[in-house]
Amino acid sequence: MTPGLRAPALRIAELGAVLRHLGVGAGPDAQVAAVRAAAAVDIEDAEDVRLALRCAYAHSPAELQIFDAVYPLWLRGERLRPEPGAASAGGRRGADAADEIPLPGGRRTAGGAPASLAGYSPAGAAGRGADVRTSQERAARRDADRFLRALRTSPGRRRRPGRRGALDLRRSARDARSTAGEVLRLRRRERRPRPPRVVLLCDFSRSMAEADAAQLRLARALVRRSRRVEVFAFSTELRPITERLRRPGLRPLRDLGLAYGGGTRIGASLGAFLRDFGARLRDRDSVVVVVSDGLDTGEPALVAQTLAQLRLRVRRLFWLSPLAGTPGYRPVQRALAEALPYLDGFGDALSPTALQDLAQVRPGRDDA
Amino acid sequence: MERSAIGPDIDGIARALQAQGYVADRQLATALHLMLALDQPLLVEGPAGVGKTALAKVLAGHLGTRLIRLQCYEGLDAAAALYEWDYPRQLLRIRLAEAAKGDLREVEHGIYSREFLLERPLLQAITAPPPAPVLLIDEVDRADEEFEAFLLEVLGEFQVTIPELGTLHAVKRPHVILTSNRTRDLSDALRRRCLYHWIDYPDAAHEAEILALHLPDASRRLAQQVAAAMQRLRALPLDRAPGVAESLDWLRSLVALGCDALDVAAARQSFAAVLKDREDLQLALGELPTLLGGGETS
Numbered sequence: 001m002t003p004g005l006r007a008p009a010l011r012i013a014e015l016g017a018v019l020r021h022l023g024v025g026a027g028p029d030a031q032v033a034a035v036r037a038a039a040a041v042d043i044e045d046a047e048d049v050r051l052a053l054r055c056a057y058a059h060s061p062a063e064l065q066i067f068d069a070v071y072p073l074w075l076r077g078e079r080l081r082p083e084p085g086a087a088s089a090g091g092r093r094g095a096d097a098a099d100e101i102p103l104p105g106g107r108r109t110a111g112g113a114p115a116s117l118a119g120y121s122p123a124g125a126a127g128r129g130a131d132v133r134t135s136q137e138r139a140a141r142r143d144a145d146r147f148l149r150a151l152r153t154s155p156g157r158r159r160r161p162g163r164r165g166a167l168d169l170r171r172s173a174r175d176a177r178s179t180a181g182e183v184l185r186l187r188r189r190e191r192r193p194r195p196p197r198v199v200l201l202c203d204f205s206r207s208m209a210e211a212d213a214a215q216l217r218l219a220r221a222l223v224r225r226s227r228r229v230e231v232f233a234f235s236t237e238l239r240p241i242t243e244r245l246r247r248p249g250l251r252p253l254r255d256l257g258l259a260y261g262g263g264t265r266i267g268a269s270l271g272a273f274l275r276d277f278g279a280r281l282r283d284r285d286s287v288v289v290v291v292s293d294g295l296d297t298g299e300p301a302l303v304a305q306t307l308a309q310l311r312l313r314v315r316r317l318f319w320l321s322p323l324a325g326t327p328g329y330r331p332v333q334r335a336l337a338e339a340l341p342y343l344d345g346f347g348d349a350l351s352p353t354a355l356q357d358l359a360q361v362r363p364g365r366d367d368a
Numbered sequence: 369m370e371r372s373a374i375g376p377d378i379d380g381i382a383r384a385l386q387a388q389g390y391v392a393d394r395q396l397a398t399a400l401h402l403m404l405a406l407d408q409p410l411l412v413e414g415p416a417g418v419g420k421t422a423l424a425k426v427l428a429g430h431l432g433t434r435l436i437r438l439q440c441y442e443g444l445d446a447a448a449a450l451y452e453w454d455y456p457r458q459l460l461r462i463r464l465a466e467a468a469k470g471d472l473r474e475v476e477h478g479i480y481s482r483e484f485l486l487e488r489p490l491l492q493a494i495t496a497p498p499p500a501p502v503l504l505i506d507e508v509d510r511a512d513e514e515f516e517a518f519l520l521e522v523l524g525e526f527q528v529t530i531p532e533l534g535t536l537h538a539v540k541r542p543h544v545i546l547t548s549n550r551t552r553d554l555s556d557a558l559r560r561r562c563l564y565h566w567i568d569y570p571d572a573a574h575e576a577e578i579l580a581l582h583l584p585d586a587s588r589r590l591a592q593q594v595a596a597a598m599q600r601l602r603a604l605p606l607d608r609a610p611g612v613a614e615s616l617d618w619l620r621s622l623v624a625l626g627c628d629a630l631d632v633a634a635a636r637q638s639f640a641a642v643l644k645d646r647e648d649l650q651l652a653l654g655e656l657p658t659l660l661g662g663g664e665t666s
Contacts, residue, residue, distance in 0.1 A: 025556055025559075025560060027560065029560060030560060033406065033408065033563070036406050037402050037406060037563075040401070040402055040405035040406060041378065041398065041401070041402070047394070048378060048394075048398060051394060051395045051398040051399075052398055052402055054395065055395070055398065055399045055402060055410075055563045055564050055565055056402070056563060058564060059411070059559040059560065059562070059564040060413075060559065060564070061413070061566055063564075064566055159445075169453075169455035170447075170452070170453065170455070173453070173455060173458070227442060227510075227551065239647065240647075243608065246550070246551050
C-alpha cells in the first residue's frame with residue numbers, strides 16, 4: 001500500500017471496530033478486506049468507496065442496515081468510540097478490538113463531545129438485527145435438535161461406511177492394496193439416518209394469543225433446524241406458513257398474514273389438512289405435532305374422527321397444550337378429551353423442553 | 369495488487385452486463401468489481417427469482433470464460449462435488465493388462481492418472497486452464513452444514529490433495545459466486561470469507577427496464593403496467609412471491625395473448641404465468657382491481 005493511504009486505512013479499520021461493537025462481525029480479516037476494497041476503487045469517489053466498504057463489511061441484511069446507519073456518522077468524522085457499556089453488548093467476538101487500533105487523534109465533533117450512536121441501543125444491536133438469538137430461542141433450537149435427533153429415520157441420502165448397502169468402491173480399492181491388489185473384502189456404505197418429516201399444526205385462535213411467542217419460537221426452531229419440517233397455522237381455516245417462518249426475523253403474526261381468529265375449529269382444520277396436504281404424509285414416516293389448547297368451537301366428534309384418520313397415516317401423533325403446565329391441569333377440554341386416545345404423547349407447549357419430552361415417549365401401539 | 373482496474377471498470381462492468389440483458393445497480397457492479405480485483409468469493413443473497421443465478425451466467429459471458437455450476441442439495445458430499453475415481457474403468461484396465469501380461473508397474477501408474485479421474489465441479493474449477501472460470505455454487509443453503517465446512521476449506525486454498533495423484537493447485541483462482549435463498553442460516557465463517565451483496569426485488573422503474581431489455585417487442589406501456597402491478601402483488605402476504613422471471617413470463621403471456629393493456633380481463637387470463645399456488649392465486653384474484661391500480665383500463 002502506498003504511504004498516502006495509511007491514514008485512510010486507519011480510518012477504515014476504525015469503522016470496522018465501531019461496526020464490531022454494534023454486533024457486525026467485522027474482524028481483522030474484514031478490516032483488511034475493507035481496506036483492500038477501498039484501494040480497488042477510485043478513492044476520490046466517495047460513493048464508490050461507500051459501496052466498496054459496504055460489501056466488504058456487511059454480510060447480512062441486518063448488517064447492511066447497521067452499516068447504512070453508521071456510515072454517515074463515520075464519514076463526518078464524528079467520534080464513534082463506543083461507550084463502555086456498549087462493549088459487552090456487541091462483543092461476543094473480541095469486544096476490546098477498538099482499543100488495539102490506534103485512532104487518529106483530534107477526530108471529535110466541533111463541540112468536543114463524543115457523538116453517540118443515536119438510534120442504536122446496545123441491546124438492539126447485540127443480537128445483530130434479524131439474527132437475534134435470545135436464550136429462549138437458543139433453548140428452542142436445542143429442543144428442536146434433540147427432538148429431530150430422537151426421531152431420526154433411515155435411510156437418508158448421505159452414506160457412511162457400514163456393513164450393508166451399496167458397494168464402496170473407493171474404500172474397497174484402498175483396502176485391496178494391503179492384500180496385493182486382490183479385492184478380498186468388499187466395503188459398503190449404508191445410508192445414514194435422517195431427520196424425520198415433521199408437520200406442525202399450530203392453533204392461532206384467540207385463546208392461544210398468550211402462547212403466541214412460545215408457539216412461534218417452537219415452529220421457527222424446527223423450521224430452521226431441518227428442511228423436512230412443515231408448519232401450518234389454523235384457527236377457522238388452515239394456512240401453510242413454512243416459507244414465511246424460514247425468512248429471517250421472528251415476525252409477529254400479522255406479518256404472517258394471520259390474525260387471531262375468533263374460535264377454533266380443530267376438527268375442520270385437521271380435516272382440511274388431510275384433504276389438501278394429506279399427500280405429503282408419505283410412507284407413514286411423518287411426525288405430526290398439534291399445538292392447541294383444545295378449546296374448540298367445532299364439533300368434538302369431528303376431532304376424534306379426523307385424528308383417527310390422521311393416526312393411520314403418520315408415524316407419531318403428538319399434542320402440545322400451553323395449559324398443560326399449569327398446576328392441577330387435566331386434559332378435560334372436550335376436543336382434547338376426544339383426542340387423547342389417538343395420541344402418542346401429550347405435553348406442555350410452554351416448556352423449553354416441550355419437543356424433546358415428547359420424543360422420549362415410548363412408541364405407540366402401532367409401532368413394532 | 370492490480371492497480372489498473374480502477375473506477376471506470378465499475379461502469380464498464382455495469383455496461384457489459386446491461387449489454388447481456390442484465391440490469392445491475394452500482395452497488396452490484398461495485399461488488400463484482402471488487403470480487404474480481406480482490407480475488408474473493410461473492411455471496412449473493414436475496415429472495416427467489418431476482419436473478420442471482422443469472423448474474424453468474426452474465427459475468428462468465430462478460431469475462432469470456434466458462435461457467436462451472438455446482439447445484440447444492442441436501443446430501444451433497446465431497447465425492448459428488450470434488451472428484452471420484454472411475455473404478456469400473458480402472459478394474460477393466462487391470463484385467464486387460466493381466467490378460468496381455470503387461471507391465472504391472474505401468475498399469476498401476478496408469479490407473480491413477482488424470483485419465484481415470486472423474487472431475488466434479490469444484491475440481492473442474494480448480495484445474496480449468498486460464499482464463500479463470502466463473503464457479504457458481506448455487507443455493508448453498510440447501511447443502512448440509514458439513515458440506516459448508518468442506519467448502520470453506522476449498523475456497524480458502526483452491527487446492528485439492530488427491531492421495532494417489534498429489535496436490536492440484538488452481539493455476540488461476542476461479543471467480544466464485546455463491547447464492548443463497550436463506551432457507552437456512554449460513555455459518556458465520558462462510559459469510560466472513562466472502563464479499564456480500566443483497567439483491568432485492570427491483571423497483572418498478574428498474575423492473576420495467578429489465579422487461580423492456582428482454583422483450584423489446586412488447587410495448588413500453590405494457591411493461592410499465594406489469595412492473596407496477598408486480599410491486600403491489602409482492603406487497604400482498606403471498607406464500608411464494610413472484611420474482612423477475614415471473615414478470616417476464618407474465619409480459620410474454622400478455623404479448624402472446626395479444627393484449628395491449630393490462631386490465632382485469634387480461635390479468636385473469638394470464639395469471640397462471642405469475643402465481644403458482646392455489647391460495648396465492650385466490651388471494652390475488654380477490655385484490656385484482658387494486659393490483660392494477662384502481663381498476664382503470666385505459
